[in-house]
Amino acid sequence: MFYFRSIRALMTGALLALSTATAWAADPGTIQAENYSIMSGVATEACLDTGGGLNVGWIDAGDWMVYPITISTTGSYLIQYRVASPNSGKYLSSDLSAGAVQLGTVAIPNTGGWQNWTTVSQTVTLNAGAWNLGINAGSGGWNLNWFSITSAGGGGGGGGTGNLIPLAAGHQMTFQFVNNSGYANSQVYVLMMARNANHQFCWLDRNGNMNLAVSGQNASAYAIPLSAFTGYQFPTYLDSARLYVSLGAPLNIAINTAADGSVGVAFPNIENPTDPSINTYFDWVEFAVINNQIWCNTTQVDMFGWPLAMELFQTSGSSNVSVGKVGITETRASIYSAFNTLPAEFTGLDGTYRILAPLHGGFRAGQAHGNYFDAYINAIWSQYSSSNLVITVAQGTFTGHVLSDSRMMFTRPGDAAAYYVNKPTSEAVWGGLGALATGNTIELVLEAQICAAFHRHVMGNASQFNTPSAYYQTAPYDYYAKFWHQHSLGGKAYGFCYDDVNNQSSSLTCTSPRGIILTIGN
Numbered sequence: 001m002f003y004f005r006s007i008r009a010l011m012t013g014a015l016l017a018l019s020t021a022t023a024w025a026a027d028p029g030t031i032q033a034e035n036y037s038i039m040s041g042v043a044t045e046a047c048l049d050t051g052g053g054l055n056v057g058w059i060d061a062g063d064w065m066v067y068p069i070t071i072s073t074t075g076s077y078l079i080q081y082r083v084a085s086p087n088s089g090k091y092l093s094s095d096l097s098a099g100a101v102q103l104g105t106v107a108i109p110n111t112g113g114w115q116n117w118t119t120v121s122q123t124v125t126l127n128a129g130a131w132n133l134g135i136n137a138g139s140g141g142w143n144l145n146w147f148s149i150t151s152a153g154g155g156g157g158g159g160g161t162g163n164l165i166p167l168a169a170g171h172q173m174t175f176q177f178v179n180n181s182g183y184a185n186s187q188v189y190v191l192m193m194a195r196n197a198n199h200q201f202c203w204l205d206r207n208g209n210m211n212l213a214v215s216g217q218n219a220s221a222y223a224i225p226l227s228a229f230t231g232y233q234f235p236t237y238l239d240s241a242r243l244y245v246s247l248g249a250p251l252n253i254a255i256n257t258a259a260d261g262s263v264g265v266a267f268p269n270i271e272n273p274t275d276p277s278i279n280t281y282f283d284w285v286e287f288a289v290i291n292n293q294i295w296c297n298t299t300q301v302d303m304f305g306w307p308l309a310m311e312l313f314q315t316s317g318s319s320n321v322s323v324g325k326v327g328i329t330e331t332r333a334s335i336y337s338a339f340n341t342l343p344a345e346f347t348g349l350d351g352t353y354r355i356l357a358p359l360h361g362g363f364r365a366g367q368a369h370g371n372y373f374d375a376y377i378n379a380i381w382s383q384y385s386s387s388n389l390v391i392t393v394a395q396g397t398f399t400g401h402v403l404s405d406s407r408m409m410f411t412r413p414g415d416a417a418a419y420y421v422n423k424p425t426s427e428a429v430w431g432g433l434g435a436l437a438t439g440n441t442i443e444l445v446l447e448a449q450i451c452a453a454f455h456r457h458v459m460g461n462a463s464q465f466n467t468p469s470a471y472y473q474t475a476p477y478d479y480y481a482k483f484w485h486q487h488s489l490g491g492k493a494y495g496f497c498y499d500d501v502n503n504q505s506s507s508l509t510c511t512s513p514r515g516i517i518l519t520i521g522n
Contacts, residue, residue, distance in 0.1 A: 176231030194241035208233030223250035
């Protein structure tokens, strides 16, 4: 389906038109694409995305739309664009005041059709004031349904309190939910499992009490339907915590006795076709709350089951402000549609209940794609047999080269010690395992850098280790991880275990955390 200028001219009557829609003030909110104040070259059509209405189409290179917006507070903002395209290699750009302020470009993926919708995004700094926001077609052949501007934290932006539930005395923060899953609240179950200060497995009840998990019980008894409460109260200490969300049924998770006599938890095994939770829709977020500080993230390191978006709020003075929002705001159907455009070995990762990470879906040693990175690893090890790899991290600058025994040896100025990284296998790269998860603290830091560089295909050029625009440009690379970065808020995602290298992960952290709002579905 391709559109030509002559057809569009007949439909619009002109190449430059004013919309009858009223100006929109964004702080924060969503703007329908058809509500431009002025445009050049585009037209509207009926939209099949969730919510219906109209979308803007017939977009050619050089076309543009302008939207009046008002920003109340200078700060970092997330701009999301709801787009569809049957074409690859497309992009848009945005600006303020007729190009006086350039906000950058955003890639538009091939979604598989003009009405197969996905959400792409950029994070920008916007100054307070009234502006004309321009959306420009750097290349044509895509549709736009809406865009939104919301605070990304880090300097204000009107994030507000987020309508947080009251905090009970003696507790650290709250955790509440927005159910957009399509399931009734009575069919959406949440389960909080964490370790206490004594490193014991516990489950969190609705009143914020950490209760010891008891061997012989099942964690399904600890799950709470959303219809039964407004949200969790968090105690001041939770470590290694997971908040599971399941749809249709609580998760079946056995509590048992480990080999050392301690209480263990048989979390769902997504590689086991007989696991009791294998035919249940579920997903999770992770966090730790220790000493008035929180670390939390969404994750696709193991799988994707259901869209989750998490916003963290912090107490600042007498108010609560948004620290940031991470996760996925697209529909599950649009995620699956877009995922099916990946190379064949990756599209095989999707099943009815979840999309598996490569390590869990045929990329281990001896499996169908177990040698995926082998040639690349061999080429890199050959390259650094005759040249040096220089890695700069917080611990200093390390220079390495491959020895005759296939170990890569690193040294740093003023340090008499040598640090070694063994040659990894493809499986080690996928899972951060074996050669990439051994040794002392320095060696583990170097291995994290190397693992990330293999996933992103920048291992042959250390100057690109910290350049996100250089990532995922030349095969073989981790198409799975790249996909989640393209389909997550701000381009941040946990697509593999070391995706936090160079701050690419969906991690949020702050002191004095006040609350989290988790949106389930879109």
